[in-house]
Amino acid sequence: MNWEWVASNSHQITAALLQHVQLVGLSLLFGFLIAFPLALMAVRWPRLYGPSLAVTGVMFTIPSLALFILLMPFTGLSMATSLIGLTLYTLLILFRNIVQGLRGVSPSVREAARALGYTPARRLFAVELPIALPVIVAGIRIAAVTIIGMVTVTALIGQGGLGQLFITGFTLSFATPLIIGFVLSVALAVAVDLALVGILYCLTPWQRGVR
Amino acid sequence: MNNDVMTLMTLMTGVIDFFSQPMNWQGPGSIPDHILEHVTYVLISTLIGAAIALPIGIGLGHSGRGGLLAINISNIGRAIPAFGVIILVFLLAGYGVIPVIVALVALAIPPMVTNSFVGMREVDPAVRQAAMALGMTGWQRLWQVELPIAMPLIMAGVRTSAVQVMSTATLAAYVGLGGLGRYLIDGLAVRDLSQVLVGAILVAVLAVMTELLFAGLQKLITAKGLQ
Numbered sequence: 120m121n122w123e124w125v126a127s128n129s130h131q132i133t134a135a136l137l138q139h140v141q142l143v144g145l146s147l148l149f150g151f152l153i154a155f156p157l158a159l160m161a162v163r164w165p166r167l168y169g170p171s172l173a174v175t176g177v178m179f180t181i182p183s184l185a186l187f188i189l190l191m192p193f194t195g196l197s198m199a200t201s202l203i204g205l206t207l208y209t210l211l212i213l214f215r216n217i218v219q220g221l222r223g224v225s226p227s228v229r230e231a232a233r234a235l236g237y238t239p240a241r242r243l244f245a246v247e248l249p250i251a252l253p254v255i256v257a258g259i260r261i262a263a264v265t266i267i268g269m270v271t272v273t274a275l276i277g278q279g280g281l282g283q284l285f286i287t288g289f290t291l292s293f294a295t296p297l298i299i300g301f302v303l304s305v306a307l308a309v310a311v312d313l314a315l316v317g318i319l320y321c322l323t324p325w326q327r328g329v330r
Numbered sequence: 331m332n333n334d335v336m337t338l339m340t341l342m343t344g345v346i347d348f349f350s351q352p353m354n355w356q357g358p359g360s361i362p363d364h365i366l367e368h369v370t371y372v373l374i375s376t377l378i379g380a381a382i383a384l385p386i387g388i389g390l391g392h393s394g395r396g397g398l399l400a401i402n403i404s405n406i407g408r409a410i411p412a413f414g415v416i417i418l419v420f421l422l423a424g425y426g427v428i429p430v431i432v433a434l435v436a437l438a439i440p441p442m443v444t445n446s447f448v449g450m451r452e453v454d455p456a457v458r459q460a461a462m463a464l465g466m467t468g469w470q471r472l473w474q475v476e477l478p479i480a481m482p483l484i485m486a487g488v489r490t491s492a493v494q495v496m497s498t499a500t501l502a503a504y505v506g507l508g509g510l511g512r513y514l515i516d517g518l519a520v521r522d523l524s525q526v527l528v529g530a531i532l533v534a535v536l537a538v539m540t541e542l543l544f545a546g547l548q549k550l551i552t553a554k555g556l557q
Contacts (some may be wrong), residue, residue, distance in 0.1 A: 308409030
């Protein structure tokens with residue numbers, strides 16, 4: 120470790136970290152905005168589930184590097200290229216967990232809400248979603264941590280957050296930037312994961328005390 | 331819009347050209363050559379990963395201890411950027427296949443540990459007790475009762491790992507090795523996107539084939555009574 124390098128390049132490191140956070144946050148947001156309505160439809164019409172899972176599944180198997188490069192002719196060396204690729208990767212995990220969460224709501228609870236005169240929309244937001252929340256958040260956690268590791272690859276097309284430090288380390292044959300990028304990336308993943316657990320804990324007060 | 335359609339057309343023509351040239355199909359550096367390299371990386375890493383991960387997950391699940399550990403290994407493992415590991419081991423160990431295998435093994439282990447642990451834990455306690463009541467030893471219970479029941483989940487873990495490794499092995503090309511990533515890295519370097527698309531198509535096909543292969547394998551080794 121060369122701490123002098125770290126001190127004199129703190130600017131670059133901070134910028135890379137911020138870009139990393141921004142890419143992860145935005146791709147999760149977009150991923151959720153697409154996966155959520157898709158999941159609602161798949162719960163409502165079960166026939167949609169298989170095909171949706173297959174399509175999002177194939178996107179997940181395309182190597183991230185290939186996907187990023189292939190988007191380039193259309194979106195160039197821009198943030199959009201990274202964002203589209205990363206968003207596509209979140210879809211499978213988010214979609215699967217939202218569907219699983221909503222399907223886990225027991226039919227008697229649904230019936231009870233209906234009997235109380237809840238409209239479908241109110242039933243969804245006041246009853247089904249809160250019950251499904253733990254499974255949905257579990258999906259967001261997996262997606263977030265996966266994406267945090269994957270963003271580093273987009274450095275190869277010049278939009279990679281902390282991955283930029285990996286490339287610097289590679290081209291200079293110098294381990295310090297690499298280790299800094301590595302540690303920050305893992306620390307970010309752990310921090311985001313813990314934050315999501317904390318948010319879930321605050322949002323589900325009824326779960327406390329149950330064992 | 332029109333421009334994008336044009337780009338797409340040129341891309342597709344380039345891909346068809348690439349696939350239809352006989353010289354791309356034989357000799358060193360040809361498509362079968364890169365596929366073979368790629369599959370070799372994946373096979374070695376997945377096997378080493380399984381040899382490490384499965385005993386840990388199955389052991390922890392059988393004894394019922396270390397659940398928190400088994401689940402957390404998976405969470406932390408997911409956070410490790412494979413791209414960083416490849417370059418880091420490359421700087422430490424130098425050029426060769428080792429950096430890539432180390433990174434891919436690290437990537438393969440977490441899903442297998444977690445899935446085999448969960449699979450073993452989800453064996454119905456009544457079944458476990460019945461086996462105990464029959465006077466089975468710990469080993470007998472493990473081999474004859476718990477493992478067959480847990481097998482579908484264990485295999486699901488191996489499958490997840492294999493598919494992930496398959497798509498990440500493309501990064502091997504970044505540190506100068508072969509495999510299908512060559513098309514991606516070389517294509518990027520000379521801005522030949524048709525070549526990139528060739529690599530992407532081949533890897534995606536391999537990944538889907540891996541899925542199908544494991545689905546078949548899983549069916550084959552799941553005990554008749556459990557299907």
